[in-house]
Amino acid sequence: MIKLNNIAAGYNKVEIIKNISIDFEEGSITSIIGKNGCGKTTLLKTASNLLKPFRGQITLKGMDISSVPNKELAKKVSFLPQLRAVPNITVYNLVMHGRYPYLGFSRTPQRLDKEIVENAIENMRLEKYIDKNVQNLSGGQRQKVYLAMVLAQDTDIIFLDEPTTYLDINHQLEILETIKKLKQMGKTIVMVLHDLSNALSYSDRICLMENGEITIYDTPQAVYESREIDRVFNILSTQVAAEDECKTQYVFCLK
Amino acid sequence: MNKNSKSYNTTVIAFLVVLLLLGVLMSISIGSSRISLSEIIDALQQRDNTSKSYRIISFVRIPRTLAAVLAGCALSVSGAILQSVLNNSLASPSIIGVNSGAGLFTVLIAAFFPASIKYITVAAFMGALIAVLLVYSIASRTGASRMAIVLSGVAVSSFIGAMTDTVLTLKPDTAIQRTAFLIGGLSGITMDRLSLAGGFIVFAFVIAIILGYDMNILALGDESAKSLGLNVARLRFVFLILAALLAGSAISFAGLLGFVGLIVPHVSRILVGYDNRILIPVSALLGSIFTLLCDLLARVLFAPFEIPVGIIMSFLGGPFFIYLLIKRRRGQLYD
Incomplete structure (x- = not known):
C-alpha cells in the first residue's frame, strides 16, 4: 500500500x-x-x-x-499530529475542515460534503456536541472530534x-x-x-x-x-x- | 438569534453597513463649515465648480472621507490577517516590519532627496514591502514558522529603527517629516494620492476575502493544515504580502495610524467569532467606522483647530485595549 x-x-x-x-x-x-x-x-x-x-x-x-x-x-493520506492548535470554532466546522481537499475554488461545501461530515459526527457519537465550541470540550471529546475530521477527510x-x-x-x-x-x-x-x-x-x-x-x-x-x-x-x-x-x-x- | 449563525452574521454586517453610511454622511457634512444633507445632494447634482460647498465636498471632504474608510479598512484587515496567520493576538502590521520600513524610507526621501518629497507616499509603501520581504526571507531560512516570523520581525524592525535614528542624527532637519509620519493624519489628502493606494487596498481586500477559508485551515496548525493539502509556507507568504500591501498602502497616505490594526480585529472577533470569511469583512467595516469617527473627533473637538487623527486614535485605543486585556485576564473575553 x-x-x-x-x-x-x-x-x-x-x-x-x-x-x-x-x-x-x-x-x-x-x-x-x-x-x-x-x-x-x-x-x-x-x-x-x-x-x-x-x-x-x-x-x-x-x-x-x-x-x-x-x-x-x-x-x-491523512495525518493527525499529537500537538495541535485548538481553534475557536464549533465541532461541526472543525469536522468540515476535513473536507478541505475536496472543496472547489469558492470553498463552499456541497451536499455530499455535508452528508460525509454528518456521518463522521454520527460515527464518533458527537451529535450532541455538534454546535459546541471545540475549546470547551474535554481532551477525550476533542480527540474524537479530530478523529471525526480525519474520517471526513476520507483517506x-x-x-x-x-x-x-x-x-x-x-x-x-x-x-x-x-x-x-x-x-x-x-x-x-x-x-x-x-x-x-x-x-x-x-x-x-x-x-x-x-x-x-x-x-x-x-x-x-x-x-x-x-x-x-x-x-x-x-x-x-x-x-x-x-x-x-x-x-x-x-x-x-x-x- | 444564535451568535455566529448565518442570520446573526448578516444582521451584524447590515448594521455596520448602515453605521458606515451614516459615518460617511457625517464626515462629508461636518467640519469647519457645516454642510447639510440637502446641500450635499444639491452640490453633487449640480457639480458647480464655483460653488463653495461643491469645492469643499469634492476637493476636501470626499477625499478625506474616502481616505479614512480606506485606511481604516486596510489597517484592520491587515491586523486581522496577521493575528490569524501568526496565531498571535498582539500581532499588528508593525510586527512584520511594515512601520519601520515605511518610516525609514520616509526619512531617507526627506533627508537625501528633498526635491522628491512628493514621492514620499510611494517611498513609504516601498519601504514597508521591502521590510516585510526581508522579514520573510530571514524567517523562511528557519522554516517560516509563526515564531520565526515574529522574532525576525522584531530583529528587522529594531535594525531598521537604528538606521532611521542614524539618518535623523546626521540630518536633524528631517525630524519634522518623521514626526508627521509617526502621528498619522488625514488632512490635505487628494484623490491623486489615494488612487494607487486605494487600488492596492481593494485588490488585497478581495483576495483576503477569497482566501478566508484557507486562513481558517491555517489556524489548525502547520501539520494539520499541510495534511489537509494546504501549502502552508506559500500561503503564509501570500498572507504576509497581502498584510504588507494593505498596511503599506494605508501608511503611504495616512502615516502611522496607531491601534486600528490591533484593536478592531479583537472587537470584530467578539462580535462574530473566528471564522475569517466573516471576520475579514466585519473588520473592514468596523475599521472604516472607527477611523471615520476618530477623524470626525479630530476635526470638531478643538474646532477651528484640528488635531491629527492618530492622536485621537491613541487616546481612544490605548485605554480600550487595556480594558480588553484586563477582561481577557479575567477570562471574560471571547476565548
Missing part, C-alpha cells in the same frame, strides 16, 4: 531515521513503538509526506508520493501520532475501539503508541524502532516472542490471558 524504500530523514540536516524500508499493509493497524527520541514521529511525518526525506523513496500504490499534488495526496491511509496520550483510560480505550472501527471500514492505520500493552493488543503489526532504525516489523505475537521489546526498553514483558474475555494482555516490569 504505502512503501518506504531506504529512507533517511530528520531536521536541520541531522539524520533522525535511517535505512528505513517498510511496507505498511493495506487494511491493517500498525503501531510504531520505541523509546523516546528513537524517531517514531519522524517516521510518521516522513511517510505522510509532511517531512521531505534526505534520501530514499516513498510510494503509494506504486506512485512516488513526492510527485502527487498536495490536495490529491490529502485525499489519500485510505491514516497516520496518528500518539492518539491516546494525555487521555484517561476510558477515553484511551474508546479511541482505540474507534480506530478498530476505522480499520473495519477498510482504512490502513499507522500510529505511534507509547502504551505497549495497547499497541500489542490492538495492532495487526508492530514496528519496533531503536536509534532511528527499525529493529523488527512483525505481528504482535512474533514481536513479543522475539524478546526485542525487553531488550530495547530494558524491561521484562509477560503475556497473560484476561479472565473473562480470554483476550491476551501484556504486563511489563523493570528488569
Whole structure:
C-alpha cells in the first residue's frame, strides 16, 4: 500500500531515521513503538509526506508520493499530529475542515460534503456536541472530534501520532475501539503508541524502532516472542490471558 | 438569534453597513463649515465648480472621507490577517516590519532627496514591502514558522529603527517629516494620492476575502493544515504580502495610524467569532467606522483647530485595549 524504500530523514540536516524500508499493509493497524527520541514521529511525518526525506523513496500504490499534488495526496493520506492548535470554532466546522481537499475554488461545501461530515459526527457519537465550541470540550471529546475530521477527510491511509496520550483510560480505550472501527471500514492505520500493552493488543503489526532504525516489523505475537521489546526498553514483558474475555494482555516490569 | 449563525452574521454586517453610511454622511457634512444633507445632494447634482460647498465636498471632504474608510479598512484587515496567520493576538502590521520600513524610507526621501518629497507616499509603501520581504526571507531560512516570523520581525524592525535614528542624527532637519509620519493624519489628502493606494487596498481586500477559508485551515496548525493539502509556507507568504500591501498602502497616505490594526480585529472577533470569511469583512467595516469617527473627533473637538487623527486614535485605543486585556485576564473575553 504505502512503501518506504531506504529512507533517511530528520531536521536541520541531522539524520533522525535511517535505512528505513517498510511496507505498511493495506487494511491493517500498525503501531510504531520505541523509546523516546528513537524517531517514531519522524517516521510518521516522513511517510505522510509532511517531512521531505534526505534520501530514499516513498510510494503509494506504486506512485512516488513526492510527485502527487498536495490536495490529491490529502485525499489519500491523512495525518493527525499529537500537538495541535485548538481553534475557536464549533465541532461541526472543525469536522468540515476535513473536507478541505475536496472543496472547489469558492470553498463552499456541497451536499455530499455535508452528508460525509454528518456521518463522521454520527460515527464518533458527537451529535450532541455538534454546535459546541471545540475549546470547551474535554481532551477525550476533542480527540474524537479530530478523529471525526480525519474520517471526513476520507483517506485510505491514516497516520496518528500518539492518539491516546494525555487521555484517561476510558477515553484511551474508546479511541482505540474507534480506530478498530476505522480499520473495519477498510482504512490502513499507522500510529505511534507509547502504551505497549495497547499497541500489542490492538495492532495487526508492530514496528519496533531503536536509534532511528527499525529493529523488527512483525505481528504482535512474533514481536513479543522475539524478546526485542525487553531488550530495547530494558524491561521484562509477560503475556497473560484476561479472565473473562480470554483476550491476551501484556504486563511489563523493570528488569 | 444564535451568535455566529448565518442570520446573526448578516444582521451584524447590515448594521455596520448602515453605521458606515451614516459615518460617511457625517464626515462629508461636518467640519469647519457645516454642510447639510440637502446641500450635499444639491452640490453633487449640480457639480458647480464655483460653488463653495461643491469645492469643499469634492476637493476636501470626499477625499478625506474616502481616505479614512480606506485606511481604516486596510489597517484592520491587515491586523486581522496577521493575528490569524501568526496565531498571535498582539500581532499588528508593525510586527512584520511594515512601520519601520515605511518610516525609514520616509526619512531617507526627506533627508537625501528633498526635491522628491512628493514621492514620499510611494517611498513609504516601498519601504514597508521591502521590510516585510526581508522579514520573510530571514524567517523562511528557519522554516517560516509563526515564531520565526515574529522574532525576525522584531530583529528587522529594531535594525531598521537604528538606521532611521542614524539618518535623523546626521540630518536633524528631517525630524519634522518623521514626526508627521509617526502621528498619522488625514488632512490635505487628494484623490491623486489615494488612487494607487486605494487600488492596492481593494485588490488585497478581495483576495483576503477569497482566501478566508484557507486562513481558517491555517489556524489548525502547520501539520494539520499541510495534511489537509494546504501549502502552508506559500500561503503564509501570500498572507504576509497581502498584510504588507494593505498596511503599506494605508501608511503611504495616512502615516502611522496607531491601534486600528490591533484593536478592531479583537472587537470584530467578539462580535462574530473566528471564522475569517466573516471576520475579514466585519473588520473592514468596523475599521472604516472607527477611523471615520476618530477623524470626525479630530476635526470638531478643538474646532477651528484640528488635531491629527492618530492622536485621537491613541487616546481612544490605548485605554480600550487595556480594558480588553484586563477582561481577557479575567477570562471574560471571547476565548
